[in-house]
Amino acid sequence: MAATPLLELKGVKVRYGVIEAVKGIDMKVNEGEVVTLIGGNGAGKTTTLRAISMIHAPAEGQVLFQGEDITGVPSHEVVGRGIVQVPEGRHIFPSMSVYENLEMGAFIRDKGDRKGLGEEVERVYELFPVLKERRKQAGGTLSGGEQQMLAIGRALMAKPKLLMLDEPSMGLAPQVVETVFDVIAQVNSEGIPVLLIEQNAQMALGAAKRGYVIETGEIVLEDRAEKLLGNDEVRKAYLGEE
Amino acid sequence: MDCNTGAFPNLFVTGLILGMLYALIALGYTMVYGVLKLINFAHDAIFMIGAASIFYLFGVWFGLNEPTGGVVLVSLIAVGFLVSGLASGGSAVLLERLAYRPLRRRGAARLSFLIAAVGASFFITYLFQQDFLLGTSEHNFPGFMATESALTIIGAQVNNRRVLAVLTAVALFLILDFFVNKTRSGRSIRAVAQDIDAARLMGVNVDRVVALTFFVGGFFGGIAGFLYGMVFSKVAWNLGFFPGIKAFTAAVLGGIGNVRGALLGGVTLGLVENLSTLCIGAEWKNPIAFSVLVLVLIFRPTGILGEGLSAR
Ligand SMILES: Nc1ncnc2c1ncn2[C@@H]1O[C@H](COP(=O)(O)OP(=O)(O)O)[C@@H](O)[C@H]1O
Ligand SMILES: [Mg+2]
Numbered sequence A: 001m002a003a004t005p006l007l008e009l010k011g012v013k014v015r016y017g018v019i020e021a022v023k024g025i026d027m028k029v030n031e032g033e034v035v036t037l038i039g040g041n042g043a044g045k046t047t048t049l050r051a052i053s054m055i056h057a058p059a060e061g062q063v064l065f066q067g068e069d070i071t072g073v074p075s076h077e078v079v080g081r082g083i084v085q086v087p088e089g090r091h092i093f094p095s096m097s098v099y100e101n102l103e104m105g106a107f108i109r110d111k112g113d114r115k116g117l118g119e120e121v122e123r124v125y126e127l128f129p130v131l132k133e134r135r136k137q138a139g140g141t142l143s144g145g146e147q148q149m150l151a152i153g154r155a156l157m158a159k160p161k162l163l164m165l166d167e168p169s170m171g172l173a174p175q176v177v178e179t180v181f182d183v184i185a186q187v188n189s190e191g192i193p194v195l196l197i198e199q200n201a202q203m204a205l206g207a208a209k210r211g212y213v214i215e216t217g218e219i220v221l222e223d224r225a226e227k228l229l230g231n232d233e234v235r236k237a238y239l240g241e242e
Numbered sequence B: 001m002d003c004n005t006g007a008f009p010n011l012f013v014t015g016l017i018l019g020m021l022y023a024l025i026a027l028g029y030t031m032v033y034g035v036l037k038l039i040n041f042a043h044d045a046i047f048m049i050g051a052a053s054i055f056y057l058f059g060v061w062f063g064l065n066e067p068t069g070g071v072v073l074v075s076l077i078a079v080g081f082l083v084s085g086l087a088s089g090g091s092a093v094l095l096e097r098l099a100y101r102p103l104r105r106r107g108a109a110r111l112s113f114l115i116a117a118v119g120a121s122f123f124i125t126y127l128f129q130q131d132f133l134l135g136t137s138e139h140n141f142p143g144f145m146a147t148e149s150a151l152t153i154i155g156a157q158v159n160n161r162r163v164l165a166v167l168t169a170v171a172l173f174l175i176l177d178f179f180v181n182k183t184r185s186g187r188s189i190r191a192v193a194q195d196i197d198a199a200r201l202m203g204v205n206v207d208r209v210v211a212l213t214f215f216v217g218g219f220f221g222g223i224a225g226f227l228y229g230m231v232f233s234k235v236a237w238n239l240g241f242f243p244g245i246k247a248f249t250a251a252v253l254g255g256i257g258n259v260r261g262a263l264l265g266g267v268t269l270g271l272v273e274n275l276s277t278l279c280i281g282a283e284w285k286n287p288i289a290f291s292v293l294v295l296v297l298i299f300r301p302t303g304i305l306g307e308g309l310s311a312r
Helices: A045-052 A075-080 A098-105 A114-127 A129-133 A144-156 A174-189 A201-207 A225-230 A232-238 B005-036 B043-061 B070-105 B110-129 B160-182 B184-194 B196-201 B206-231 B241-254 B259-278 B282-299
Strands: A007-016 A019-029 A034-038 A060-065 A083-086 A162-166 A194-198 A210-215 A218-224 B149-153 B156-159
Touching: A007 A045, A019 A034, A019 A045, A019 A060, A019 A218, A034 A045, A034 A174, A034 A201, A045 A083, A045 A162, A045 A194, A075 A083, A075 B196, A083 A144, A098 A114, A098 A144, A098 B184, A114 A129, A114 A144, A129 A144, A144 A162, A144 A174, A174 A194, A174 A201, A194 A201, A201 A225, A201 A232, A210 A225, A210 A232, A218 A225, A225 A232, B005 B043, B005 B070, B005 B156, B005 B160, B005 B184, B005 B206, B005 B241, B005 B259, B043 B070, B043 B110, B043 B206, B043 B241, B070 B110, B070 B206, B149 B160, B156 B160, B160 B184, B160 B206, B160 B259, B184 B196, B184 B206, B196 B206, B241 B259, B241 B282, B259 B282
Parallel strands: A034 A194, A034 A210, A083 A162, A162 A194
Antiparallel strands: A007 A019, A007 A060, A210 A218, B149 B156
């Protein structure tokens, strides 16, 4: 008997008014895995993540986490259960300092245990030393790369049971992309499962164990990552090969 | 144009005191705007409820119309703060629950909120105008605190009620500043104000934060109502009308959504409208106050300090 997946989507449909942006998808993330969801612009990747976080709940279908149906629970409870998202476009709190942004990341656990919080902050500073230098600076004044690091650091402050990242490499210099992917690998090696959304299929499939390909709201392929990397259609559509 | 420079000290002090009260009321507008981008036009009625609650409790029920002193007076003032704050804060939360939350659930357009707000303001105000509540006549504020000259500033006599009003307003601003910037709840309010989706993703219960914001704004507005009623020795169904619109002006003037802007805008407005009567008739007070608003907005559309509950 297979173990229960950590996260499971069953026939999830998401609508914006009459438009169906996600048309009934099935997906799984198991304990310990890095899973990637790749697809072009407008394919429905962000919509899928927002549905899992219940920011925009599915119209039909189910989202199961640790075997429990979480469809339609308030978004703050989803976070409380350990599903933490690094949103597309980073969404740093612009007028809060770097440190306060990190504090906000720990909001669900922050019940006055300042010492525990301090240890977590130090860990984030170890992963991203530049954040320590910038700790008193307002989030809005950071560069794009620094903001992405802060967004990831902020998510880690919540001690996620599942970390979801929405296009963390978007608009970043190649060096920064590398740093970000190194941290993703390190976080995963410490046992945190990751659901990674990317348009950068090469990097994403390189980092992941399994992958799904989404096109206009439907999963069109799913396989082990290295198989997808070798797949002709994937190479054509997402890796820019003829 | 002949100016009555001799009146300067009095007008200056009056402007300062009134400005502090405007600022206290302005907090309600500015904090709600910060999190919901909604101008809660019903805040003037929420303010009036604070004064009305004291009229009922101290005036009607306990008949505390004779001056008291010492511990009794201090206790009455403390109870007054609590009661007026809770009455207005509670009303504001109820208002949000009944009028705004259903609209938010439906993702209503901004205009719907605005119409709901104006409607709620009229509803509460005219409810209190009914005979079973305050009625159409003006009432005296319960006289449990005698009016006596307390101190002299730059040659102007300031009575004890006004001193109380200013000290309270300053203390409340310090408390609010600490609350918003240094506590977990305050941080969650700033988070929602800066990025509502990101706040949700951090596990913030946005409905709770919105309710908290209405409560805090209402609480301070209620205490302002209590102080305003006491300073002007009156309570009436339309008590909120002018202070409300002035406080809203102050909030926009300072930069709506910005707590320190409320303070700056309130004091600026109080001083400008009072000092303007040095040289021209008092009947020009209101036109001048609003001209200042228009001028500031032409040159700085986001107010003196700019928008954002965020700003520290
Ligand atoms: N708030 C919205 N309202 C209406 N349509 C939307 C909204 N957000 C996204 N969409 C549409 O849903 C589809 C999927 O979008 P999205 O999930 O953002 O794609 P991706 O993240 O893969 O680029 C697109 O066609 C997009 O235009
Ligand atoms: Mg997207």
